[in-house]
Amino acid sequence: CSAIDACKTSNGGCSTKAECRRTTPGNRVCVCNAGYTGDGIVCIEINPCLENNGGCDRNAECTQTGPNQAACNCLKGYSGDGKTCSYISLCSQNNGGCSEFAICNDTELTERTCTCKPNYIGDGFKCRGNIFQELLTDTNTSRFYFHLKALSIRDLAGPGPFTVFVPRTDILNSDPRVKDWIAKGVMAQVLRYHMVGCASLLYSDLTAIPNITSLHGDPIHISYSQNSLVLNNNAEIILSDAVGTNGVIHVINQILTP
Secondary structure, three states, X not given: OOOOOOOOOHHHHOOOOEEEEEOOOOOEEEEEOOOEEEOOOOEEEOOHHHOHHHHOOOOEEEEEEEOOEEEEEEOOOEEEOOOOEEEOOHHHOHHHHXXXXXXXXXXXXXXXXXXXXXXXXEOOOOEEOOHHHHHHHOOOOHHHHHHHHHOOOOHHXXXXXXXXXXXXXXXXXXXXXXXHHHHHOOHHHHHHOOEEEOOOXXXXXXXXXXXXXXXXXXXXXXXXXXXXXXXXOOEEEEEEEEEEOOEEEEEEOOOOOO
């Protein structure tokens, strides 16, 4: 007599995903393969994602890739290996794309807000300070700023409002009269002749005004024709309406003299 192998035929009646193991003659046990669970007759793939998110981070997605196997991928707005995921702050890099003079606040995943800091105005992506500060940010007006600073003229840092007509930097650098005015001690008067107090006048406002009085005390004549604004029949406004918290800047192509 020979012992009956209960596993010989049809895997002993065990699942195809199970191992048939002989015990005593004519008997066997069915043991599910690794990655499967069941009684051996029926074996089902183990989905590790169903328990404890498969060992993935709570901010990761668990995806079953095979029997008792899974991949972890951090959700949008998070970075890491899936087992550990860290929140990506939009504001942590380059201030979230906001202006350097703005406060960046993370609001929700992949979202943030940009708000200009106190004493600045704008949409958060571009924030402007007072016109004294703004003069320095533009190469067209920075030379005017340095002349003001050298002479300790800080009118434009006050509450205002002001309207200032700024000779373009290359004009201030090339006009030989500037050195003479500085030597004679009258440069401060020339600079103040380019400033108007108590009014923030946009280009459109200037088209309707024939004369305005400068901080120096002398009038500035304004003429408008052929879509051009000209001051004292000489200096044309070539860039306009740079608005700050306390006024507006216009760039002109000649130096105004009292």
